[in-house]
Amino acid sequence: MLRKFHRLPGLMAGLFLIVLSVTGAVLALAPTLDRVSAVIPAFGEVSVAELADRVVTHYPGTEQIVREPSGKVIVYYSRDGQAGADLVNPVTGEGIAPYESSAFFGWVKDLHRAFMLDDAGRALAGVLAAFMVLLCISGILLLARRTGGWRNLLRPLSGSGSKRIHAELARFAVLGLLLSALTGSYLSAQRFGFLPEASEIGPTFPAEVSGGQPAPVGTLKALGNVDFGEFRELVFPYPGDSQDVYSLTTRGGSGFVDQATGELLQYQPRSDGSVVQQWIVSLHTGEGLWWLSLILGAAALTVPVLSMTGGIIWWQRRRSSGQLPDNADASQADTLILVGSEGNATWGFARELHSSLNKAGFRVHCSEMNALANQYPQASRLFVLTSTYGDGDAPASAQQFMARLGNFRPGKALTFAVLGFGDRQFPNFCKFAVEVDAALANKGLGRLHGLEKIDRCAAAQFSEWGESISKDIGVPLTLDYNPLPPATVELELVERADYGLAIQAPTSILRFKAAEQGGWTKVFSGNHKTLPSFEAGDLLGVMPPNGQAPRFYSLASSATDGVVEICVRKQPGGLCSGYLHALRLGDRIEGFVRQNPEFRPAKGNLPIILIGAGAGIGPLAGFIRKNTSRNPMYLYWGGRDSRSDFLYQPELGDYLDDLRLTGLNTAFSRSDERAYVQDKLRQDQMALRQMASKGAQFLVCGGRDMAAGVRQVIDDILKPLNTDVESLKKQGRYLEDIY
CATH class of the missing domain: 3.40.50.360 (Flavodoxin domain)
Structure with a gap:
C-alpha cells in the first residue's frame, strides 16, 4: 500500500512536477544572483539616516528608498518631471545602474506559480505541491524500510542502475523538496481561502505633527537609530507639505517620523502572524536566504531524474x-x-x-x-x-x-x-x-x-x-545466473608467499597491485576503472577463466597498504583457487572489491579476540596490521604443521614485538600436540571469560566446521556470565566471516 501511495501521485503528475521543479530551480538562482550584485555594509556601518542623506545628495528628487531581502537598495525618484528607479550603493549613495525587474524571471515565475493559466493554474500548482508532500513523506518511509530502519538511512545503499540512482538522489533531495512542497501547499491554501492569511494593519496616521521647518534627513534621530540591516523601506513626505511625515518600515515593524523633530510616531511592531507569513515565503523562495535558495534549487533539479528513474522502475516491475x-x-x-x-x-x-x-x-x-x-x-x-x-x-x-x-x-x-x-x-x-x-x-x-x-545476489551461492x-x-541442474556482472579491475601479481606444500595443503599469500591507474568512477552504477577504498575484511571478487560466477576471498589488506592481499588455500578441483595458485609474478587477473562493513573490529580500547584457522587468518592479520593505536588484540589460530603452514609467521612476530598484537596462541593438528583452535580457547577460558565480561569483541574467520566448533566452546565459556554467542551477536560483539 505504501508503495502505491508513493507511485500513483508520481505517475499521475510526473510531467507537471518536472515543469514545477525546473522553473523552481531557475527561480532559486535569483536570490543568489541578487546577493552577489548587492553591496552589503557591515553591521553598524550605515544607519538609515546616513543612507538617506547620501542618496538624497545624488538624487534630490528622492521619493522612496527600498532595501530588498537580498540587500540591494533601490531609489525611486523624480527628475525633470520624469519618474525613475536606480540601484544605489548604500555606502556612497551613488547610482549603480537603472533598476528594472527581469522580464525572464517574471515569465518563469508566472509559469511556476500558475502555468500561465491564472487562477486555474494556481490551483493546479497547489495540488501538485500537495502531491509532492505525499511523495516526499512516502519516499522517506520507503527509504527507511529499504535500509532497515531510521538509524540506517545514511548507510551506503546496495544495488545499481535506476533503483540506485533513484534512492541516492531521493536521500539527497528529500528534505529540500519536502520544505518547498510544504511551504508551497501552505501558500496555495491561503490564496484559495483554506487557511487564514495573516493581515498586517499598519499604524494610523499621527494625529499631531509638529509642522515645523523640515530638518535635513541625515539629522533625524529616529532614522539614525535604525541600522541598515534592519531597514526595509522609507517613503519621503510630499515636498512642501510640512504636515506630512516619513513612513518607515523595518524588520520589526513600521511607523512615522516627524520631518522636523525626527521623533518616531505611531510605531507598530509586526504581528506574529506577519512574521510567520514572511518566514514561510522566505523558506519557499529563498528570498533573503541565498544559501537556502541554492539548496532548494539543487533539490528541485533532482525531480526530472527522479521522475524518469521512477518511471523506469515501475515499468521494470510490470515487465518482471x-x-x-x-x-x-x-x-x-x-x-x-x-x-x-x-x-x-x-x-x-x-x-x-x-x-x-x-x-x-x-x-x-x-x-x-x-x-x-x-x-x-x-x-x-x-x-x-x-x-x-x-x-x-x-x-x-x-x-x-x-x-x-x-x-x-x-x-x-x-x-x-x-x-x-x-x-x-x-x-x-x-x-x-x-x-x-x-x-x-x-x-x-x-x-x-x-x-x-544468498548474500547480495551472489551468483556462486546460487550455483x-x-x-x-x-x-x-536426483536430476542434474545447472544454475548459472549472474544478475549484476561486476565491473572489474586488472590486478597484477607482485608478491607471493607459499606454504603447506610439504603436507599437501598448499596455501599462498598473494599480493596484487592495480595494473591500470587513474581513470574515473561511475558513482551510481558502481562501475570502477580503479579500485574503490577498501579495508581488511572486505571481499575481493575474482573472475576465474571460463567461469561466469566470481569467487570471493577475504582481504588481508587495506587500501592504505598499497596492495590487494588475499590468502588462498588450493582446493582439490577448485576452479578459482587452482587458477590463483598457478599465477606467476607479473601475471594479471580480473577482480573487484565488495564491501563487507559488518566484519570489522570495534573502535576503542576494549579487547579484540581474533579466532581463525587456515586461510581464515587473512583478514585477521590485516586487522592486526592496522592496530597502530596498540589496543589489546589477541589471536587464536589453527594450522596443520608449524614447519610447513604457519601462515604470516614473520609478520606476527613483528606485530608481537611492536605491540600491535597483544597475545598469540596457535594450534597445529599434525604436530605432536595434535591440537585445534578450540582446544586453545578452552585452555584460556578464564582469561577469555574475564575479557568477555569487560566487553570484548570476538571475530571468527574460516571454515564452517571450525566456526561451529568455536561457537560451542565460546558458549560454554560464557555460561557463567549468563550469556551466549547469540546474545553477543545481537550486540555486535561476535562477528563471523565463514565459508
Missing part, C-alpha cells in the same frame, strides 16, 4: 511480473516456483531455475507469492525464492502470501525448499525467508531442502544451491 515462456498451468504443474521480489532481482534467479527445471523435463509453474492458489493438485515440489524488504518485511510481490497461506491446502506429497535473498550487512538478513520457511513447515509440508540464504537441489531431486 509478466508470464514466463513455457510456464505450465498451475493445475497441471508438478513443480512450483513462487517469487517474492521488491526490485526484480529475484525474478532473474527464478527464471533461471524455471528454465533449468523445464530442460530437465519437469512441468513448472512460476508466479509471484501473492498469487498462491488454494491447492495445486499435481505438484510434488515447491520452491520459494524470496527477498526481504527493509527491516524484515515482505517484498512487494509477497505481501499477501501469509494471509493466503491460511487457505492453502497442500497435497500429502508436496515438499518445499525456501531460498532467501538479502544483504548480510542488515541485522534482519533474510528475515522474511525465515518466516516463510517456518510457516510452510507449520502447514505440514515436508522439507525438500533446508532454508538457505551451489542448485548443485544441492540436484542431489535432492
Whole structure:
C-alpha cells in the first residue's frame, strides 16, 4: 500500500512536477544572483539616516528608498518631471545602474506559480505541491524500510542502475523538496481561502505633527537609530507639505517620523502572524536566504531524474511480473516456483531455475507469492525464492502470501525448499525467508531442502544451491545466473608467499597491485576503472577463466597498504583457487572489491579476540596490521604443521614485538600436540571469560566446521556470565566471516 501511495501521485503528475521543479530551480538562482550584485555594509556601518542623506545628495528628487531581502537598495525618484528607479550603493549613495525587474524571471515565475493559466493554474500548482508532500513523506518511509530502519538511512545503499540512482538522489533531495512542497501547499491554501492569511494593519496616521521647518534627513534621530540591516523601506513626505511625515518600515515593524523633530510616531511592531507569513515565503523562495535558495534549487533539479528513474522502475516491475515462456498451468504443474521480489532481482534467479527445471523435463509453474492458489493438485515440489524488504518485511510481490497461506491446502506429497535473498550487512538478513520457511513447515509440508540464504545476489551461492537441489531431486541442474556482472579491475601479481606444500595443503599469500591507474568512477552504477577504498575484511571478487560466477576471498589488506592481499588455500578441483595458485609474478587477473562493513573490529580500547584457522587468518592479520593505536588484540589460530603452514609467521612476530598484537596462541593438528583452535580457547577460558565480561569483541574467520566448533566452546565459556554467542551477536560483539 505504501508503495502505491508513493507511485500513483508520481505517475499521475510526473510531467507537471518536472515543469514545477525546473522553473523552481531557475527561480532559486535569483536570490543568489541578487546577493552577489548587492553591496552589503557591515553591521553598524550605515544607519538609515546616513543612507538617506547620501542618496538624497545624488538624487534630490528622492521619493522612496527600498532595501530588498537580498540587500540591494533601490531609489525611486523624480527628475525633470520624469519618474525613475536606480540601484544605489548604500555606502556612497551613488547610482549603480537603472533598476528594472527581469522580464525572464517574471515569465518563469508566472509559469511556476500558475502555468500561465491564472487562477486555474494556481490551483493546479497547489495540488501538485500537495502531491509532492505525499511523495516526499512516502519516499522517506520507503527509504527507511529499504535500509532497515531510521538509524540506517545514511548507510551506503546496495544495488545499481535506476533503483540506485533513484534512492541516492531521493536521500539527497528529500528534505529540500519536502520544505518547498510544504511551504508551497501552505501558500496555495491561503490564496484559495483554506487557511487564514495573516493581515498586517499598519499604524494610523499621527494625529499631531509638529509642522515645523523640515530638518535635513541625515539629522533625524529616529532614522539614525535604525541600522541598515534592519531597514526595509522609507517613503519621503510630499515636498512642501510640512504636515506630512516619513513612513518607515523595518524588520520589526513600521511607523512615522516627524520631518522636523525626527521623533518616531505611531510605531507598530509586526504581528506574529506577519512574521510567520514572511518566514514561510522566505523558506519557499529563498528570498533573503541565498544559501537556502541554492539548496532548494539543487533539490528541485533532482525531480526530472527522479521522475524518469521512477518511471523506469515501475515499468521494470510490470515487465518482471509478466508470464514466463513455457510456464505450465498451475493445475497441471508438478513443480512450483513462487517469487517474492521488491526490485526484480529475484525474478532473474527464478527464471533461471524455471528454465533449468523445464530442460530437465519437469512441468513448472512460476508466479509471484501473492498469487498462491488454494491447492495445486499435481505438484510434488515447491520452491520459494524470496527477498526481504527493509527491516524484515515482505517484498512487494509477497505481501499477501501469509494471509493466503491460511487457505492453502497442500497435497500429502508436496515438499518445499525456501531460498532467501538479502544483504548480510542488515541485522534482519533474510528475515522474511525465515518466516516463510517456518510457516510452510507449520502447514505440514515436508522439507525438500533446508532454508538457505544468498548474500547480495551472489551468483556462486546460487550455483551451489542448485548443485544441492540436484542431489535432492536426483536430476542434474545447472544454475548459472549472474544478475549484476561486476565491473572489474586488472590486478597484477607482485608478491607471493607459499606454504603447506610439504603436507599437501598448499596455501599462498598473494599480493596484487592495480595494473591500470587513474581513470574515473561511475558513482551510481558502481562501475570502477580503479579500485574503490577498501579495508581488511572486505571481499575481493575474482573472475576465474571460463567461469561466469566470481569467487570471493577475504582481504588481508587495506587500501592504505598499497596492495590487494588475499590468502588462498588450493582446493582439490577448485576452479578459482587452482587458477590463483598457478599465477606467476607479473601475471594479471580480473577482480573487484565488495564491501563487507559488518566484519570489522570495534573502535576503542576494549579487547579484540581474533579466532581463525587456515586461510581464515587473512583478514585477521590485516586487522592486526592496522592496530597502530596498540589496543589489546589477541589471536587464536589453527594450522596443520608449524614447519610447513604457519601462515604470516614473520609478520606476527613483528606485530608481537611492536605491540600491535597483544597475545598469540596457535594450534597445529599434525604436530605432536595434535591440537585445534578450540582446544586453545578452552585452555584460556578464564582469561577469555574475564575479557568477555569487560566487553570484548570476538571475530571468527574460516571454515564452517571450525566456526561451529568455536561457537560451542565460546558458549560454554560464557555460561557463567549468563550469556551466549547469540546474545553477543545481537550486540555486535561476535562477528563471523565463514565459508
